[in-house]
Each structure stands twice: as C-alpha cells, then as structure tokens.
Amino acid sequence: MEDVDTLRRLNPDVILHVFEHLRPQSGLRSLSTSCRWVREETMPVLFRRCRATVARPLCAERFLPPPLWLHVCHLSLIDRCPDLVAMRGAPWKHRLRFSDDPLLCGIMDPAFLRSVLGAMPRLQSIYLSFICREVHGIGWDTLEAILSTPLLRTLTVEQFLFSPRQTPTAVSIESLASLTTFQFVHAALRSELCRYPSQEGVLGLVITKLRPTLESLLLPSEVTPFGTLADNQWPRLTELRLMGVLHLNPDTHTPFVTLFAGMPKLRVLSLELSLPKGGDRQVLQLWPKNHEARFPWPDLEDLTVSFPSPDDRIYSHLPPTMRCLSLRCTPHHCFYMWQSRKLSRIESPITHASEMLEILSQIEAPRLEYLQVEYCADAAEDDLLRHMTQRCSQLRSMEIHCIRPYNRSSLSDTDLALHLAKLSNLSTLRAYIDSEHASQFSALRQAAAVLACKLARPDVRLWLLWIDAHSAVWYPFRLVAVQDIDEDVRAEIDPRDHDGVPVFPFA
DSSP, rough: HHHHHHHHHSSSHHHHHHHHHTTTTTTHHHHHHOHHHHHHHHHHHTTEEEEEEEHHHHHHHHOOGGGGGGOOOEEEEOOOOOOGGSSSSSSSSSSSSSSTTTTSSSSSOHHHHHHHHOOOOTTOEEEEEEOSSSSOOHHHHHHHHHHTTOOOOEEEEEEEEESSSSOOHHHHHOOOOSSSEEEOOOOOOHHHHHTOTTTHHHHHHHHHHHTTTTOOOEGGGGGOOOHHHHHHHHHHHOEEEEEEEEOOTTTOOHHHHHHHTTHHHHHHHHEEEEEEETOOOGGSSOOOOTTOOOOOOOOEEEEEESSSOOOOOOGGGGOOOOOEEEEESSHHHHHHHHHTTTTTTTTTOBBBBBHHHHHHOOOOOOOOOOOEEEEEOOOOOHHHHHHHHHTTOOSEEEEEEEETTSOOOOHHHHHHHHHHHOOOTEEEEEEEEOTTTTTTTTHHHHHHHHHHHHHTTTEEEEEEEOOOSOOOEEEEEEOOSSSTTTTTEEEOOOOOGTTOOOTTTTT
C-alpha cells in the first residue's frame, strides 16, 4: 500500500507519463492488477487504442464491453467476414451468409455502429480494414454511420471498395463529422478499383464536404476525383498523398501545379504514381515547360515525384523550406524487374544518372535532410554522387537505388561508399545496389561490409534491400569486430532488427 500512496502523491501528469512509459513494454497491464485505484487510473491508457475483430454481424455481445467505451480514442475494426471470398470465382461457388450482395460486407451493421460510436465520448480515430487479397466493398450506410461519429477527426479505410454500389444522398453527406484526416488506402488488387468507377463520385462528395477542415488526404489515384481537387479551395490541407496507377490522357490532363493550386498551405505532396503500359511519362511532370503557372506551395517541405524528368520546371522553383525529397520509380524499379509478370500492365521508365544530375542541379534546398534517388547508372554517375554530397551536405537520411546495366561500366561499391562517406551528418543509409549476383545473400553481405567500412562511422544505420525469388526485405547491417589486422572486413545483420523489414511493390 505504501507504493500506491506514493503514486497518489505524484502530479497527475507525472503519473500519466509513467503509465505511458510502461505501456510499450506491457508492464502497465501487470501494474493495473495491483489494486482497484491503479486499475482505474491506468484504464485511459490501457484502453485508449482498441481493436475489434469481427467475423459475424456486429452486436453488443461481439463488441467492446460498455465500461471501456469512455476511454477509447482510437478504434480498429477488422473484418473477417466469411463472405470476404464471395467475389472469388463463379457466384454459385460461395453461399452468402450475411449479405445479399457478394460485393458488400454484411456484418458491419450501420445501426449498431451509429449507436455505439456515438456513445464513445473520446473517439477521434477509426481504422477499418480486412487482411487478405479479396474484392470486398463497404456500403454507404456503414460508411455514413462511421463518418457521422460526432468527434471523429481521423478515418482510414483500407482494402475495401468505397461504396461501390450506392451514391450518397445530399442529406447523408450533410451529417458527416469535421474530419481533419481522411485516408483511403488500397495497396492490393489495384485493377479492381477501376472496375467500380462510381467510387470516384462518392469520394468527390465526401471530400468536398470535408474540405473546410481537411488537413491530410490520402487516395488511390485510380479513383481520385481530380476534378473535385481542382475546382475547390482547400484552406487547411497541408498533406496530399496519391498512390497507384495514373490513368490520365496527356492531351486533356491539367498539370499538377495547376490542378493542386487551391492548396496554399500544402507542406507534403507525395505522388507515388505508376504509368500504365503505353502511358506517357509527361503526365507525371508537375510543371511542364510550356505550361504557364505560378508556384502555389510556398511552405512545401516534403515532395515525392515518380519517374522525374529534367524538363519539369518544378525543381527550379522549390522553396528553401524543403526538407525531404524523393525522386523515385513507382514501384521501385527492382520490383519491376523482380515481378515483371505481375507488373506487366505498367511501365518503368527509370531516370538515368545523367538526367538525375540535371534535376538536382536545378534545386536549391539548403535545409534538405532526407533524399531518395533512384537511377540507372551511366557515365554521369560519378558526377551525380559528387554533386549530391556537395549540394546536400546536411542530409541526415538517404535512400539510394542504383540499377547497374551489366553491359556498361559503372562505379564499384567502394566508389559509392567513398562518395557517401562525405555526408558527415548522415545517420541512416538505405541502399539497393543492382549487380549480377544481387539475389545471393553472400553478395549482399559483401556489399554491406564495403559500405560500412568506407563510411567508417558505426553510428550510421545501414540498411540494404535484398530480393530473391520469393520476397523482398530490408536488412540492417553492422560491421563485425575483427580479431586480426589481416582478417577481411565482414558485416552481419544487426541483432536489434534481425528479422528485417519486408516490403511490397507499392510500399
């Protein structure tokens, strides 16, 4: 009891800080069982984030106990409905259990959700998803019930099709809460998005209603309502992320610098966009040469561009506020080579080192802290690396993807490492270095040893991407302490992250 009395004498903010410190290590759960007072004090922290996995129609018996509702700030709803597979193969193969429509989820009862979500006074964030590669949609009635939660500020809908059957009424749109963050994430089965184009109209209505308060928006490009984004002002939007295959006609497409001109407070613009087979790379230019415009984002800090071109005028107009810049392929070119059959419907016109040098030569970004570059090596690679280390000397983190054609001469791993070693502030380096033996893990270890040795700074976190026939994984490496001066330098996987981090084509 003395320990409890000591806790009671602490300032409430200090107690909360102690509980937060214990939570990641799971010590808070054990502490909460010590007595009733501690249990009551820890409940707001223990149950701030809750997850409900749903396999049958939602009801009180299959949901969180009511005493917890007071404490929930973030709620994850994970759909494991048996009707998830209803769209797989012929309709007669799967008997529907909870839905009349094989495309729509039948277990997320909108009436129940409207009742319970409205009874959670601290609920501000909802995550709605399912974990498998299936074609499965969520109906408007359910989405409206969620979006109408009074204090809701963040909604993430992942993997579902977004109301593929029903268009909202004006009355239902008016009931939506004042969200600041809306994310519709669809990382798998992207081609299925295009089969239900009505999603674009629904998303357009939703984000138009959210426009006065929206600060962060993430959408799949296949169903992005570009007309809505272009025709409205977005007074509070600071972050826009689009991801997917871009199906736009270059003859009618409005360049992004004009398309997103109504977003004056934009700080983060991420365009992870792929080109369909036969697509024109020019549509990815933010500001084409012959297009009249003014730079609309004076506070821009973070920019991601896919398949960058030196003809894009955007680079010479970037503001000095820039801190993060990604000039990449989407998906990364190594994935395109690795899964050429699965990605056969898209192009990957990778930027050459000489083009990348032209692009970076146009940029004045003295505060740049993060740089991601992806290029195909050519005779300008040495000049490119020299330019990066001289003009981007404040970099703290860097990711480099170097594709090396086997029939051309290119720099060695040692040359690359010696250039990067000049970045004195670098704390994290991620690299994919293509070679004839890139799929052999022994070659990866050798490259890691060369890079770590030449960087000569044990504080730099080094990650290398390894791709074999079955997977792609980022592995962290560190140098092995040598016992003999004549012993060869070796690298090993850092035991702090020995499992590595798996990645996927659109990640």
